[in-house]
Amino acid sequence: xxxxxxxxxxxxxxxxxxxxxxxxxxxxxxxxxxxxxxxxxxxxxxxxxxxxxxxxxxxxxxxxxxxxxxxxxxxxxxxxxxxxxxxxxxxxxxxxxxxxxxxxxxxxxxxxxxxxxxxxxxxxxxxxxxxxxxxxxxxxxxxxxxxxxxxxxxxxxxxxxxxxxxxxxxxxxxxxxxxxxxxxxxxxxxxxxxxxxxxxxxxxxxxxxxxxxxxxxxxxxxxxxxxxxxxxxxxxxxxxxxxxxxxxxxxxxxxxxxxxxxxxxxxxxxxxxxxxxxxxxxxxxxxxxxxxxxxxxxxxxxxxxxxxxxxxxxxxxxxxxxxx
Amino acid sequence: xxxxxxxxxxxxxxxxxxxxxxxxxxxxxxxxxxxxxxxxxxxxxxxxxxxxxxxxxxxxxxxxxxxxxxxxxxxxxxxxxxxxxxxxxxxxxxxxxxxxxxxxxxxxxxxxxxxxxxxxxxxxxxxxxxxxxxxxxxxxxxxxxxxxxxxxxxxxxxxxxxxxxxxxxxxxxxxxxxxxxxxxxxxxxxxxxxxxxxxxxxxxxxxxxxxxxxxxxxxxxxxxxxxxxxxxxxxxxxxxxxxxxxxxxxxxxxxxxxxxxxxxxxxxxxxxxxxxxxxxxxxxxxxxxxxxxxxxxxxxxxxxxxxxxxxxxxxxxxxxxxxx
Numbered sequence: 001x002x003x004x005x006x007x008x009x010x011x012x013x014x015x016x017x018x019x020x021x022x023x024x025x026x027x028x029x030x031x032x033x034x035x036x037x038x039x040x041x042x043x044x045x046x047x048x049x050x051x052x053x054x055x056x057x058x059x060x061x062x063x064x065x066x067x068x069x070x071x072x073x074x075x076x077x078x079x080x081x082x083x084x085x086x087x088x089x090x091x092x093x094x095x096x097x098x099x100x101x102x103x104x105x106x107x108x109x110x111x112x113x114x115x116x117x118x119x120x121x122x123x124x125x126x127x128x129x130x131x132x133x134x135x136x137x138x139x140x141x142x143x144x145x146x147x148x149x150x151x152x153x154x155x156x157x158x159x160x161x162x163x164x165x166x167x168x169x170x171x172x173x174x175x176x177x178x179x180x181x182x183x184x185x186x187x188x189x190x191x192x193x194x195x196x197x198x199x200x201x202x203x204x205x206x207x208x209x210x211x212x213x214x215x216x217x218x219x220x221x222x223x224x225x226x227x228x229x230x231x232x233x234x235x236x237x238x239x240x241x242x243x244x245x246x247x248x249x250x251x252x253x254x255x256x257x258x259x260x261x262x263x264x265x266x267x268x269x270x271x272x273x274x275x276x277x278x279x280x281x282x283x284x285x286x287x288x289x290x291x292x293x294x295x296x297x298x299x300x301x302x303x304x305x306x307x308x309x310x311x312x313x314x315x316x317x318x319x320x321x322x323x324x
Numbered sequence: 325x326x327x328x329x330x331x332x333x334x335x336x337x338x339x340x341x342x343x344x345x346x347x348x349x350x351x352x353x354x355x356x357x358x359x360x361x362x363x364x365x366x367x368x369x370x371x372x373x374x375x376x377x378x379x380x381x382x383x384x385x386x387x388x389x390x391x392x393x394x395x396x397x398x399x400x401x402x403x404x405x406x407x408x409x410x411x412x413x414x415x416x417x418x419x420x421x422x423x424x425x426x427x428x429x430x431x432x433x434x435x436x437x438x439x440x441x442x443x444x445x446x447x448x449x450x451x452x453x454x455x456x457x458x459x460x461x462x463x464x465x466x467x468x469x470x471x472x473x474x475x476x477x478x479x480x481x482x483x484x485x486x487x488x489x490x491x492x493x494x495x496x497x498x499x500x501x502x503x504x505x506x507x508x509x510x511x512x513x514x515x516x517x518x519x520x521x522x523x524x525x526x527x528x529x530x531x532x533x534x535x536x537x538x539x540x541x542x543x544x545x546x547x548x549x550x551x552x553x554x555x556x557x558x559x560x561x562x563x564x565x566x567x568x569x570x571x572x573x574x575x576x577x578x579x580x581x582x583x584x585x586x587x588x589x590x591x592x593x594x595x596x597x598x599x600x601x602x603x604x605x606x607x608x609x610x611x612x613x614x615x616x617x618x619x620x621x622x623x624x625x626x627x628x629x630x631x632x633x634x635x636x637x638x639x640x641x642x643x644x645x646x647x648x
Contacts, residue, residue: 145571147571161478164471164478247469
């Protein structure tokens, strides 16, 4: 089996690649598990050396439309590439090109293949937003009408709709999943407006200061890297019948606040760790974060056996475990 | 004031143009009424001779992206151009190019203007659809999650999302309205799957036979050409505050069935007129039509003073009146 991961140089893409390589075989689209013969990691940047060193990995670096044009085919595609929320808001044209046009290029490539691959498209809960003209949404369900209030959310929602229509036409076995904000992401901060939701845990654990740019009691929804990967793989695994509606599925997450996260940090990493957090509000980030709903009922994901962590303490504990 | 109508050679575009020219002035976006100095009709085809003859009308024929590139600007844009449902389903690439790429070209053009124009985008109730994996939607409200089941509906919904995001960014004063199926459309049949909803009235009145390709008791939602034009003009007229949410607004319609329409035809045009209808089911059209919801609660439109007709009898009567 050949697998293509776009955004394979990014955090989620690399972590997914490591997990797939470690497993050695994968069940896709309701078929029995098959050996992973080739894993193509497509990105603007090269993946980490440990991935490049695996004989099953092939690196395809460059602009996504050009990269896929040079590929023979795939049984399974994880389309994770994109620019994050803050970057898509700051540079509208970049967001449209990367999040919309490149997604279309990937779909067109799938359409030209002899056997339509299973395509897992990573959308985002940023498709939901607080419409300033309407009452705030108390709880997002599988039927909530998404009213994105960022260009990133708009572009992801358009991607979902394209995936659904290409799937309906039989061009691809497309499945869109809305990822929660992932915390705790290891590594360096990125341009995502939600980046601080990892930073306020990751930096203090490393003995560094971190800024929380939103009010301490702002409700936020998030999930761990581990559950995110489990979600992506489960979505790839199920049959078309199990997948059901061609509309996107929201992955589960827990609802918390930066204040509660800081308390969990102190419980797990030691009292006083959260003193390294500077509570300094940034109105632009606050406005984006508070525009995203924080309470989700993810019945459809639950029916596929996907559940969120029990508590944020578990997430901090798992992050520290993974640091080794 | 300069007004641009894309799809100005089509039925709705031409009727809208005649109405605007007859009024002579128009109130736009909450401002006082201003004189219509120039009305640009952009389309692949030239508009009717009576429109061309008006000294205020300028005709811009050609591919939409090319046409707008040559335009100086506009205070108000009605973006009506597009390929209809049946054509977009039969030719996927044509639908994407015309309904998606051309809409993007119009939005990009608006973005480059010094003063963002008011843009009224004609979306469609085809954004809603019966998802085969989910229970049927009993009633569509302003909050119903659209799950389009046609490429046309998908492309229109993407257009709505782009209009909303361009509006949020301040690139355009965008307003998307979902038009109901329009009946009775005068003239010749077109490639819309819903075309028969005009044909089964129009052709028998003209003494010709017409085919109803769906079961007689299939519920359908529709509205008259007159109410459609009123809706488009009202949406252009209101202030940004009155318009409210950047999400699309559904125009009102009545719920009826082909059988009830035939009965109205006989009441208004004379007993036996509906004998000219051939009830011959076409599974492809039936599947598209039955995929569209037929019961709507259009609170938002009502708040702008827009209401549907009282009965289909009124619609048939108005059609016959307009024939002169």
